Amino acid sequence: MSEQGKGSASASTAAPAPGSDTYKGWLFKWTNYLKGYQRRWFVLSNGLLSYYTQAEMAHTCRGTINLATAHIDTEDACNIVLSSGGRTYHLKASTEVERQRWVTALELAKAKAIRMMNDQSDSGDEEPTSQSDRSEIQGTLKILVSKLDDLSTCNDLIAKHGAALQRSLSELEGLKVPLEGGEKIKAVNERATLFRITSNAMINQACRDFLDLAETHSRRWQRALQYEREQRTHLEETIEQLAKQHNSLERAWREAPTHVSSTPSAPTNNQSGRVNKEEASDEDEDTEYFDAMEDSPAFITVTTSESTQHRSQSNLSGASGGQASDWNQDDPMSPSCNDVSGKELQPRRQRRTRIPDKPNYSLNLWSIMKNCIGKELSKIPMPQVNFNEPLSMLQRLSEDLEYHELLDKAARCESSLEQMCLVAAFSVSSYSTTVHRTAKPFNPLLGETYELDRLEEFGYRSLCEQQVSHHPPAAAHHVISQRGWTLWQEITIASKFRGKYLSIMPLAIHLQFHSSGNHYVWRKVTSTVHNIIVGKLWIDQSGDIEIVNHKTKETCQLKFSPYSYFSRDVPRKVTGVVADSGGQAHYILSGTWDDKIESSKIIQSSRGGSGSEGKQKTVYQTLSPKLLWKKYPLENAENMYYFSALALTLNELEEDVALTDSRLRPDQRLMEDGRWDEANAEKQRLEEKQRAARRKREAEATDALDEREYEGYQPLWFHQRRNSVTGETNFVYKGGYWEAKEQQDWSMCPDIY
Structure with a gap:
């Protein structure tokens, strides 16, 4: 320095x-x-x-x-x-x-x-209140007081006329009238008394309680109103500042004489050099390397030759009961992990390999987004399908099974450490379908389902259901495979739109293997969509994943390095270490989340010198890396919403599916066919139908005679249970769907389309 x-x-x-x-x-x-x-x-x-x-x-x-x-x-x-x-x-x-x-x-x-x-509007700190806000609240309270005075006057008149009515009725009772007529007069008198009591209670109790409550909370209303206005102003100023900075950087880049070649604004697969990013350059004249150093792994790998392994094998003892076999020497899978038969993975049905090309529509995204700053992503109104891709969020959730064969191989592994490597590769592979997928999937309707039945082809069945409130969208997913594993997860998208980017929070995934009982749990990293307002949209994954085998206590620590313009590492880098229950490392994982993951078996480890940040790094001596997973290539993907091979088949029409299946959703089907104007109209119709159904359920709950708490919509195929491993309460599959499909009895399904 x-x-x-x-x-x-x-x-x-x-x-x-x-x-x-x-x-x-x-x-x-x-x-x-x-x-x-x-x-x-x-x-x-x-x-x-x-x-x-x-x-x-x-x-x-x-x-x-x-x-x-x-x-x-x-x-x-x-x-x-x-x-x-x-x-x-x-x-x-x-x-x-x-x-x-x-x-x-x-x-x-x-x-x-x-x-x-x-939004802690009820905190002890007093928010400054403008004179206009105070006048607005006080004016509202004055109107309420005036209306209450009018009600009091009406109450006095009701009491006065009611008393006169009762006197007249009492006089009628004193007259000699037939018995039947006297009974009727007595009944009218009782009703008049009840009417007077009810009107008095309404005025003296309900209306006055309402006014007292309004006066008590008036200061809180003032703070909340002022806070919302300040927040909106603050965010609008921030967006304006960011837009100006972006324009200034673009102008400087175009005018710079040294920039003779064009650089895309988002990372691409074939890029080996540094990539331009809208928010990357803090100072154009200075090159910063701190991001690269901060994101570097806390270990260094040194690849050794095959012959060195026998001399160094003794340095890596205590390997999970001798399970650390030499599976990485000749093949990425040990013999116990290889396919039993090549015919097993041959599909028996020819599925489609393309969908209609995406139409080229121009949109003014800022005109819609500027009123949505600070809102939940799921609550941002999208009046057009132009921002969507022709898939539901339930179908996007099913895309995690794109590389299901990794789990098939893992189920046959005798070594739990080898199995952990394949599970880790599977967890990374689910992100490969997101690299260019910047469009928003359709928000599922309440009660919507999606089945992915690949039992005959690949031995598994998958079911998703939108089972909780529409905001935020919450869905449950369950997959069972005849090849020895079960996977389940629950997703609740909790994200805030902050003007320039939005982040989607992670969700937990459970995976259990039938023969060994190994139960793996991990939580996905945060997905961030950049350049919402200006520039080209691009997606990044960053953060850490800890995969835990709750049976053996073995772990895998994966690090997704955030993209940095100044980093000399390959973009979208992923590194990881697989360790046994005692914390001793056995495998190193490396690669990128959009292309491939490799594993290297550790044969020796030692403590290295301190890095530039003063952190001591571990030096791992490993065998040559072997491929665990590689992304399938797909031609013409850019014209088909960048769908993966599995995604192209997800909306293909199937027979005998439930009436609530996403394939039957009309607005989504029209969009896929390229009839976007009709799809927009259908989307608004479905959303209004869903709102009407929700209002009806709430009204029925309000009119119910019993005092039980309203539980809301109850899913058909999932129910809440406490997980014995993690202690968390989540939705799990309760059964019945595939039996209903076999009998073709969908009478219990709600009418959502």
């Missing part, structure tokens, strides 16, 4: 107290090994930390970090490390006191940003 990078920073300029909304000052920011730390002007405002160079302070922002999702750390007396979304800033203050001021300001800003994001 240069002397400039190692030297202390000069004094920062005076800044407001950390408690204020805006904090400014000079800090030194690490750029690269050639230039070290460079002086930058930092501005902390509205939960965003932005920085500028001295020459461009008035007009060009070099980078921004949202503190609501940032991690704040301190390395030594003067250093600060900020990391968020794959981006890391290494900062240095002039003194320890100045460093502490910045840390305090950052922590306060982060806490406030998190409070705003979580």
